Structure formats: C-alpha cells, structure tokens
Amino acid sequence: MAEGGKNIFETGLEANAANFQPQTPLSFLDWAAGVYAENTAVVHGERKFTYREFAGRCRRLASALNKRGIGVGDTVSVMAPNSPPMLEAHYGVPMSGAVLNALNFRLDSGGIAFILGHGEAKALITDREFSPVIKGALSQLDSPITVIDIDDPYADGGEFLGETDYEALLAEGDADYQWTPPADEWRAITLNYTSGTTGNPKGVVYHHRGAFLNALGNALVFGLNADSIYLWTLPMFHCNGWCYTWGVTAVGGTHVCLRRIDPALIFELIGEHAVTHMCAAPIVLNMLVHAPDGAKQVLGRTVEVATGGAAPPSAVIAAMEKMGFNVTHLYGLTESFGPSTYCAAKEAWADMDPQDKAREMARQGVRYPTLFEQRVLDPETMAPVPADGETIGELMLRGNTVMKGYLKNEDTTAEAFAGGWFHTGDLGVVHPDGYVEIKDRSKDIILSGGENISSLEVEETLYRHSQVMEAAVVAKPDDKWGETPCAFVTLTPDAENVSADDIIQWCRDNLAHFKAPKEVVFGPLPKTSTGKIQKFVLRRQAKEL
Ligand code: ADP
Numbered sequence: 001m002a003e004g005g006k007n008i009f010e011t012g013l014e015a016n017a018a019n020f021q022p023q024t025p026l027s028f029l030d031w032a033a034g035v036y037a038e039n040t041a042v043v044h045g046e047r048k049f050t051y052r053e054f055a056g057r058c059r060r061l062a063s064a065l066n067k068r069g070i071g072v073g074d075t076v077s078v079m080a081p082n083s084p085p086m087l088e089a090h091y092g093v094p095m096s097g098a099v100l101n102a103l104n105f106r107l108d109s110g111g112i113a114f115i116l117g118h119g120e121a122k123a124l125i126t127d128r129e130f131s132p133v134i135k136g137a138l139s140q141l142d143s144p145i146t147v148i149d150i151d152d153p154y155a156d157g158g159e160f161l162g163e164t165d166y167e168a169l170l171a172e173g174d175a176d177y178q179w180t181p182p183a184d185e186w187r188a189i190t191l192n193y194t195s196g197t198t199g200n201p202k203g204v205v206y207h208h209r210g211a212f213l214n215a216l217g218n219a220l221v222f223g224l225n226a227d228s229i230y231l232w233t234l235p236m237f238h239c240n241g242w243c244y245t246w247g248v249t250a251v252g253g254t255h256v257c258l259r260r261i262d263p264a265l266i267f268e269l270i271g272e273h274a275v276t277h278m279c280a281a282p283i284v285l286n287m288l289v290h291a292p293d294g295a296k297q298v299l300g301r302t303v304e305v306a307t308g309g310a311a312p313p314s315a316v317i318a319a320m321e322k323m324g325f326n327v328t329h330l331y332g333l334t335e336s337f338g339p340s341t342y343c344a345a346k347e348a349w350a351d352m353d354p355q356d357k358a359r360e361m362a363r364q365g366v367r368y369p370t371l372f373e374q375r376v377l378d379p380e381t382m383a384p385v386p387a388d389g390e391t392i393g394e395l396m397l398r399g400n401t402v403m404k405g406y407l408k409n410e411d412t413t414a415e416a417f418a419g420g421w422f423h424t425g426d427l428g429v430v431h432p433d434g435y436v437e438i439k440d441r442s443k444d445i446i447l448s449g450g451e452n453i454s455s456l457e458v459e460e461t462l463y464r465h466s467q468v469m470e471a472a473v474v475a476k477p478d479d480k481w482g483e484t485p486c487a488f489v490t491l492t493p494d495a496e497n498v499s500a501d502d503i504i505q506w507c508r509d510n511l512a513h514f515k516a517p518k519e520v521v522f523g524p525l526p527k528t529s530t531g532k533i534q535k536f537v538l539r540r541q542a543k544e545l
Contacts, residue, residue, distance in 0.1 A: 024209075025189075036226060039254070042084050042255045044257040057088050059174065064172040077119065079125070085152075087257070091249075095177070098122075104238070105235075107529055113136075128157070129158045149165050187208055190206045191206070195529055202407075203408070204406060205407050216250060221339070227276070228277050232278075235530070243337050267296055279330075282316055283470075285320050290469055301324075309531070313460050315464045331364035343361050363431065367397075367399075368401070375395075377396050389430070392439060394423060439452075448478075448485070450482075451514060458517065459472060472533040476518070476542040485515065485517045488523070490523065521541070
C-alpha cells in the first residue's frame with residue numbers, strides 16, 4: 001500500500017492530456033478526413049462530397065455558429081430530411097459547443113413550437129419543404145429565433161422564412177476551424193424528443209461519451225467498414241439515426257442520403273450506389289416486401305438491413321431474407337441512444353428452415369458489446385426473472401449508452417433511473433439461451449381472465465397469415481374477461497374474401513384459444529410520426545365497438 005491508503009497502481013499514474021481525452025464522436029470526422037480525404041463521404045442525388053469536403057463543411061458550420069454568438073449551452077434545432085445539412089449538423093453543431101436538436105419532420109406546428117420553446121432553441125436550420133409547418137411553429141414562439149433556410153435542389157416547394165440561407169451561412173465560416181473537444185465527455189451533444197404518445201414529448205439529452213460508444217457498437221454489430229455504402233432509409237432525427245450518423249463516419253464509409261421513403265427509389269439507389277447497409281423500421285421493410293413487382297429489383301448482392309424501433313414480425317424478416325437482404329434485429333429506445341440490444345446470429349441458425357430461423361431472429365436478443373448490462377427484473381423487487389422463456393419482467397439497462405436524463409424534468413428522470421437501472425417500460429422474458437424477448441410495452445399488455453396476453457404474440461401470428469399486410473392487437477374492455485384481444489388488420493392488396501371469422505380461426509389454429517382475438521376490424525392503421533402503430537387510438541376505437 002502506498003501513502004494515503006492508495007495502492008501502487010493509484011500513485012503517480014494520474015490521468016493527463018496524453019492518456020485521457022474526452023470521448024466524442026466528433027473525433028471520427030477528423031480521423032476519416034485524414035485517412036480517407038478523397039473517398040466519397042456523402043452522396044445526395046447528383047452531389048457528392050469527399051471526406052475532405054464534408055469535414056470542411058462541418059467546420060465551417062461550427063465556425064459560422066460561433067461567429068453568430070452560438071456555443072456551449074445553446075441549442076440549435078434542425079428541421080430537415082436525410083440530406084447533407086442534417087448530417088453536417090451532427091458534427092458542426094456540437095463542434096461549435098452547442099447541442100443539436102434534430103426535429104421530427106412529421107410533427108405539426110404545435111409539436112414543433114413546443115420543442116423549440118422547451119429546448120430553448122437559439123437558432124433553427126430548416127429545409128424549405130417544411131416551411132408551412134415551421135411558419136406556423138415560429139408564429140407560436142414567445143421570442144424570435146435565428147432562422148436559416150436550406151435550399152435543397154431536391155426539396156419539394158416551400159418558401160424561405162429566415163434571414164439567410166444555409167450555404168451562405170457556411171460561407172461565413174472557416175473551413176480550417178479548430179474545434180475543441182468538450183471539457184468533459186459527459187457534456188450534452190444532442191437533444192432528442194420522444195414522440196410523446198402519452199402527453200408532451202420528453203427531451204432526452206445525450207452525452208458525447210454515449211454517442212461515441214454507441215456509434216462504435218453499431219459499427220461492430222452491423223459489420224461496417226470503409227467499403228460500406230450506407231443508405232439513409234432511417235430518419236436521422238430518430239435517435240440521431242440510431243447513432244449511425246457518427247457510426248458510418250467512424251469507419252470511413254459512405255453516407256447515401258434519401259429525402260423520402262419510396263420503395264421504388266430505395267431499390268433503385270441500392271443498385272445505383274451498390275448499397276451494402278441500411279436501417280429501417282419494420283413498417284418500412286413491410287413496404288419493401290409489399291412493393292409492386294415493377295418497383296422491386298433483384299439485388300445484385302446481399303444487402304445488410306438492420307431493423308428495430310418496433311417488433312419485426314417473423315414473417316417480415318423471412319420475406320426480406322427471401323428477397324436477398326440479410327436482416328439484423330435491433331432493439332432500443334431514444335433513451336438508450338437507439339440500439340442497445342441485438343439478436344446476435346447463431347451458427348446453428350444457418351441450416352434452419354427460414355420460417356423457424358426468422359422466429360429465432362424476431363427475439364430482441366442480447367446486449368450490445370458496448371452496453372454494460374441488460375436484465376429482465378421484477379420492477380417491484382428488482383429481482384431477476386428466471387431464464388425460462390415464460391416469467392415476465394421489465395427490461396432494464398445500465399451502462400454508458402444511457403441518456404443523461406430528461407431535460408428540465410427531474411421527477412421523470414429520477415423515476416426512469418430508480419434503483420440504479422434505466423427502466424425501459426418494456427415487458428419481456430429471458431429464454432434459456434439468455435436471449436430476451438419483448439412481449440409488450442407495459443401499457444399494451446392485455447389482461448384477460450387473469451392471464452397475460454402479449455399483443456406482439458398475437459400480431460406475430462396475424463402477420464404469418466398470407467393475406468395480412470399489417471396488424472395491431474389491443475385490449476378491449478370486456479364484462480366477463482376484464483379485457484379481450486381486438487385485432488385491427490390491413491389486408492394485402494390482392495386479398496380476396498377474407499372475413500373476420502377466417503382471421504379468428506387462423507389465430508385459434510395457431511395460438512392458445514384464449515389469445516385469439518374476439519373481434520377483427522379491417523382497414524388502414526393509424527401511425528405515429530415515427531411510423532409506429534398508434535395503439536392508444538386503436539384502444540379508444542376498440543372501446544367503442
Ligand atoms: P417513442 O417512445 O417515441 O415511440 P422510441 O424510439 O424511444 O420512441 O421507442 C422505443 C420503444 O420502441 C421501446 O421502448 C419498445 O417498446 C419499442 N421497440 C424498439 N425496438 C423494438 C424491437 N426491436 N422490438 C420490440 N419493440 C421495440
């Protein structure tokens with residue numbers, strides 16, 4: 001033991017600038033611009049930027065923001081689709097010291113105004129296509145903010161609302177701007193609002209450390225490298241594109257921008273740019289599966305696709321794999337920087353029947369190597385549930401890829417972190433092989449005659465019906481059973497003569513009888529702004545049936 005109770009390894013071996021630097025994903029850009037200066041970093045339609053150009057544009061943005069008095073402690077909001085300015089903002093804004101708030105472009109004026117106000121945005125960079133919504137939002141703000149317009153050649157209409165345009169702003173900045181890493185890696189890097197299905201959205205604050213780690217976790221889990229061509233089918237506003245905004249740069253890969261989800265265009269771009277990787281919500285995969293034959297193209301090579309954000313039905317996984325995609329299933333939340341969990345493929349699955357393999361893959365799986373711990377716990381006692389594939393508990397996470405907390409919301413932050421774990425609000429089981437399977441969000445589980453019915457399990461069965469395109473199952477109040485499952489179903493375009501009784505019979509043939517829906521309603525399903533099915537709307541409808 002050395003002096004002062006310290007052991008020999010704690011004396012004279014202090015951290016200093018040579019051996020301890022704050023971890024930040026911003027450092028990936030300097031690295032990629034150094035190593036792959038002339039490689040293509042960003043593709044946007046006809047435009048291409050090399051890593052040297054991309055880094056220069058990001059530095060200019062940071063420098064211009066500083067010159068306008070924006071820096072540490074300020075928020076800069078961006079309303080743009082997956083286009084170069086949105087990607088550049090992921091570097092330029094935090095390089096300036098400010099915090100990036102990427103806005104969900106599907107929100108309405110009221111939603112945007114709430115976020116700009118709550119997040120205390122000092123500046124807003126906005127694509128002209130969204131000017132009608134933004135104009136409405138700006139008119140609801142208490143005090144004016146700096147507005148910069150993006151004049152994207154591929155934008156559809158819109159008008160200019162601000163004082164200057166994005167390219168002119170970049171011209172104000174210095175391409176050799178020297179950014180300083182945050183003094184502390186715990187400093188905020190971005191602010192992401194959850195969709196707020198149960199009230200006002202919550203502002204999730206990310207730290208540099210977590211963004212750095214999750215970007216690397218993504219690159220590891222999804223096998224990215226400098227040859228990767230990543231197609232932006234996932235909105236960059238959603239958990240900063242699940243941290244792939246930084247992850248693709250961390251390997252010197254190429255970002256291919258995409259302004260809107262259009263299956264024909266996705267297939268076209270995959271061919272044109274030899275896309276190797278993409279991420280998308282299960283709903284988008286379902287759109288690719290059900291795209292008209294004319295829109296589909298045979299893939300020249302296997303394309304890696306990671307899906308998550310909602311449970312992917314095994315039928316959708318199997319159909320994607322049949323088309324030549326290799327699916328990776330990810331689970332996570334806004335609070336966990338996007339993916340925290342993935343269904344790691346096992347050797348034994350290679351020889352399995354495709355349907356059975358897809359069912360294994362539909363489980364949420366194991367923690368990212370960059371996540372410290374994941375457990376399914378009884379939320380009352382915090383005791384782990386047995387790995388029997390049956391006992392339900394709440395999935396909890398802890399580690400360095402969990403948010404700082406909710407902005408200006410101490411009570412909810414404390415609740416989310418109670419007992420030293422982040423409570424995901426998702427209920428699941430642990431299988432004997434250690435893989436987690438989510439059964440429901442806690443508010444979605446159906447309690448029927450004293451039994452729990454997982455709405456996801458019933459949906460999984462519905463999706464396996466050849467004429468079902470989309471399905472959602474919610475609880476309907478019932479005098480006898482308390483609640484019964486009620487299914488809302490969209491049929492495939494070529495479906496013929498499918499009745500509610502046929503669907504119920506299919507479920508009875510493939511599920512325990514008490515889990516089969518008692519009622520089936522046909523029609524389109526209401527979706528949230530991030531493409532999730534709005535179960536609270538369906539619950540209201542089910543109540544009135
Ligand atoms: P919001 O809360 O605004 O809907 P999030 O992206 O934070 O947005 O949603 C996270 C939730 O999405 C999780 O708590 C979980 O319920 C669901 N989810 C995400 N990925 C999966 C998945 N692979 N399987 C099942 N549910 C998922």
